[in-house]
Amino acid sequence: MRYHGHIPAVAFLSQFRAAPNLLTLLRLFIIPYLVIEILAGHYLAAFALFLLAGLSDGLDGLLARWLEQRTTLGLYLDPIADKLLLSTLFLTLTHVGLIPQYVTVLVFSRDFGILLIATLLFATGTLRDFHPSFLGKTNTFIQIVGLTVILAERVLAPHWPALHHLDYPRRALLDAIALLAPVSAAQYAWIVIRRISAPAQPANPA
Structure with a gap:
């Protein structure tokens, strides 16, 4: 369902009651507690919260389709929650040296860089639909896998000390993240430049 024009404040606020948006808000609510558990060294609790956040991310999309509750609020809130979760985890795990x-x-x-370009294009009306590229989706997927492996390793390491010497998967994932970040950003910039530079399509005759 598409929404055009100005949405009354009451109607917009009522979108918070939609089940998918409530799950997205739950994901946002989890973030500070996830940080607290990591800083306290409680990695089992942190891993459980991370899995709960991932579960809510999958369920909100399914509910939006099943219940036909796709809202303007969810369109913006869901990717914001995802990005805040991942970014906060990267900062926190960097702080603790992982x-x-x-x-x-x-x-x-x-x-x-992507946020800056998207904001400028959206504000000027140059481009209003931003679909993630293949490399962008791959980058996000590798980030999620990498964070999962890091947290799982901290949970399992006390029980299997040998895991401390088997850090090749973790290092490979971090190297992949470091490589894909600038490459996917360059692909995004190239796609945007090509779309902006493309000649306007002539209108179909009536």
């Missing part, structure tokens, strides 16, 4: 600083710098530089 993710190298250069990886987080590259991730944040990519996200900031």
Whole structure:
């Protein structure tokens, strides 16, 4: 369902009651507690909260389709919640020494650059639909897998000390994240430039 024009404040606020948006708000609510548990070294609780956030992310999309509750609020709130969750985890895990600083710098530089370009294009009316590219989706997927592996490793390591010496998957994932961040940003910029530079399509005759 598409929404055009100005949405009355009451109607907009009523969208918070939609089940998918409530799940998205739950994901936002989880973030500070996730940070608290990581800083306290309670990785089992942190891992459980991360899985709960991932479950809510999958369910809100399904509910939006099943209940036909796709809203303007959800259109913006869902990706914001996802990005806040991932970005906060990268910052927190970097702070506790589990993710190298250069990886987080590259991730944040990519996200900031894309956000800046998208904001400028949207504000000027140049381009209003932003679909993630294949590399962008791959980048996000690898980030999620990498964060899952890091947290799972901290949960399992006390029970299997040998895991401390088997950190190749974690390092490979972090290297992939560091590589995909600038590459996917470059692809996004190239797609935007090509779409802006494309000649306008002539209107079909009546």
